[in-house]
Amino acid sequence: xxxxxxxxxxxTREKVDFKPIDADNVRLYVCGPTVYxxxxxxxxxxxxxxxxxxxxxxxxYGEAHxxxxxxxxxxxxxxxxxALRDFPGLPLNxxxxxxxxxxxxxxxxxxxALGSLEPTIQPRATDNIAQMVEIIEKLIAKGHAYQxxxxxxxxxxxxxxxxxxxxxxxxxxxxxARIAVDAHKKSPGDFVLWKLSxxxxxxxxxxxxxxxxxxxxxxxxxxxxxxxxVFDIHGGGxxxxxxxxxxxxxxxxxxxxxDVMANVWMHNGFLxxxxxxxxxxxxxxxxxxxxxxxxxxxxxxxPGEVLRLAMLMTxxxxxxxxxxxxxxxxxxxxxxxxAAEPSTVAPDATVLAALADDLNTVAxxxxxxxxxxxxxxxPAQLPAFAASAALLGVLPxxxxxxxxxAEAVDALVQMRLEMLKAKNFAEADKIRNDLAxxxxxxxxxxxxxxxxxxxxxxxxx
Ligand code: AMP
Ligand code: ZN
Numbered sequence: 001x002x003x004x005x006x007x008x009x010x011x012t013r014e015k016v017d018f019k020p021i022d023a024d025n026v027r028l029y030v031c032g033p034t035v036y037x038x039x040x041x042x043x044x045x046x047x048x049x050x051x052x053x054x055x056x057x058x059x060x061y062g063e064a065h066x067x068x069x070x071x072x073x074x075x076x077x078x079x080x081x082x083a084l085r086d087f088p089g090l091p092l093n094x095x096x097x098x099x100x101x102x103x104x105x106x107x108x109x110x111x112x113a114l115g116s117l118e119p120t121i122q123p124r125a126t127d128n129i130a131q132m133v134e135i136i137e138k139l140i141a142k143g144h145a146y147q148x149x150x151x152x153x154x155x156x157x158x159x160x161x162x163x164x165x166x167x168x169x170x171x172x173x174x175x176x177a178r179i180a181v182d183a184h185k186k187s188p189g190d191f192v193l194w195k196l197s198x199x200x201x202x203x204x205x206x207x208x209x210x211x212x213x214x215x216x217x218x219x220x221x222x223x224x225x226x227x228x229x230v231f232d233i234h235g236g237g238x239x240x241x242x243x244x245x246x247x248x249x250x251x252x253x254x255x256x257x258x259d260v261m262a263n264v265w266m267h268n269g270f271l272x273x274x275x276x277x278x279x280x281x282x283x284x285x286x287x288x289x290x291x292x293x294x295x296x297x298x299x300x301x302x303p304g305e306v307l308r309l310a311m312l313m314t315x316x317x318x319x320x321x322x323x324x325x326x327x328x329x330x331x332x333x334x335x336x337x338x339a340a341e342p343s344t345v346a347p348d349a350t351v352l353a354a355l356a357d358d359l360n361t362v363a364x365x366x367x368x369x370x371x372x373x374x375x376x377x378x379p380a381q382l383p384a385f386a387a388s389a390a391l392l393g394v395l396p397x398x399x400x401x402x403x404x405x406a407e408a409v410d411a412l413v414q415m416r417l418e419m420l421k422a423k424n425f426a427e428a429d430k431i432r433n434d435l436a437x438x439x440x441x442x443x444x445x446x447x448x449x450x451x452x453x454x455x456x457x458x459x460x461x
Contacts, residue, residue, distance in 0.1 A: 035103035113304035166242035234262035298324035301437035343383035
């Protein structure tokens with residue numbers, strides 16, 4: 001232990017010394033994906049950022065003393081729409097399951113390919129409906145929720161300090177609200193806890209009839225069930241501060257009668273693609289799957305560790321511009337890092353200090369690069385490099401190559417040399433990039449005696 005983490009808390013808008021409620025069980029909750037479509041590279045940001053936090057907490061408090069819950073939102077009207085579109089022949093519940101299972105499986109594969117550890121718990125919303133109903137019942141009993149036109153709504157005016165996280169006050173919201181649409185609400189900011197389903201919509205029995213939960217109530221139910229009424233850190237992307245996190249706080253605090261829901265609220269900044277907002281309709285959009293497995297972005301596949309390092313080369317609270325140039329930069333850096341066995345020595349103090357300062361991954365990457373150079377010069381330094389790189393989850397692992405693969409790579413390397421001689425640079429680059437996507441790094445040099453170009457290669461993972 002000994003290391004004190006400083007974390008920026010959105011709730012107080014300042015960096016605070018992190019003090020866990022119980023150092024034997026540090027508890028972190030992060031809002032996970034809504035599983036209706038493949039995750040895009042923006043969705044990868046919280047996955048990677050909070051994985052670094054998870055690794056850091058495990059290092060400081062011990063692996064067995066951190067509980068990380070990241071939920072799967074598998075009930076949502078977007079999922080229903082997708083199920084009807086993609087599986088029109090199936091009964092709705094089966095169509096929904098087909099959509100959510102496929103998307104969830106892909107998300108878990110993506111997260112793994114990005115070098116992220118599995119969270120301790122990955123609860124699904126549909127496995128926690130009873131817990132949601134229980135919270136809603138409490139809210140009604142305590143006068144914080146009411147029924148209107150087939151919905152149960154949270155009464156925002158019933159909570160004196162509603163809006164603390166986003167620093168919005170209710171009167172501001174009132175002014176801009178579309179009153180006509182929301183005529184059944186007591187105040188425009190009131191939000192849905194439960195809504196009745198018609199027979200063509202998924203639904204669960206409840207005291208208010210067959211229906212389905214609103215979005216925010218899921219996270220109150222799952223964090224409460226797995227981490228307790230008050231826990232240490234709650235994370236997600238900046239866009240979730242309002243309304244999602246504000247409303248999670250309102251539900252949990254009012255149901256449980258607590259002053260806070262989580263002590264520290266952390267939010268990652270937004271990701272843009274090639275300098276523009278990511279938008280499907282404008283075609284400026286790429287999924288994690290496409291980056292890893294297709295040639296959609298920059299005309300080639302990208303290894304997961306390159307995507308991860310590229311993400312960590314910007315501080316998590318800053319906006320990030322994801323571009324081919326940035327990925328190439330990350331790849332060049334990673335190519336200079338030695339492959340190493342996982343190590344049990346302590347990570348370097350500079351790296352640890354950087355991460356402990358509100359996850360300064362930019363400084364950590366610089367320090368790791370210096371360690372890599374030291375290890376390249378002196379193999380005795382490899383364990384310190386390996387332990388430090390592992391804290392960031394970007395350790396290039398030494399891999400064995402079987403003979404058939406080695407022959408195939410040799411042949412491709414030879415073919416590339418011929419392409420270079422023929423000045424067919426496009427083809428030569430394509431071979432190099434294809435190999436890089438498989439974790440094979442080429443190194444060009446000159447034969448000392450003949451002066452001819454020679455290329456060696458190495459499998460990085
Ligand atoms: P969603 O499935 O839209 O609820 O998003 C899942 C997670 O990804 C949330 O934590 C969002 O805040 C985050 N997220 C979505 N889009 C972006 C983006 N462009 N940049 C960074 N984070 C994002
Ligand atoms: Zn949430």
